[in-house]
Amino acid sequence: MEETHWHNITDSDTDRLLSAIEHQDKVLQKLLVFRSGLIPKDLRWLQLKAHQFYDLLSKRELQVFKLRVRSHTFPEIAAVVGVTESSCKEYWRRTIKKINAVIDPPSNDG
Secondary structure: OOOOOHHHOOHHHHHHHHHHHHHHHHHHHHHHHHHHOOOOHHHHHHHHHHHHHHHHOOHHHHHHHHHHOOOOOHHHHHHHHOOOHHHHHHHHHHHHHHHHHHHOOOOOOO
16 A cells, blocks of 8 residues: 655645545535434424524634534633633533523413
8 A cells, every 4th residue: 555645745636635625524514404304203393493593603602612512621612712711611601501592491381
């Protein structure tokens, strides 16, 4: 098997590789959307709630949420997002509050 020498990759190779990665990301995203339609009928309400939740998040809250659910720590997220750890924790608290409000809204039983 031929060994790859990454230092020999040309700008043209890099452009093609980045283009292939972008194409793969788009295909994967379409596949995930397709798969999301294959949810058992009794669980489809969760899909609708997920859309509502997503639409409520600010750009920063969404960044923190995506990283946190991938098990990144608050210090790691703070470094990536460019805010303080304290701010990350506040964004996380807001996302939890929003998801709880969407999934389990307060009852109007008086």
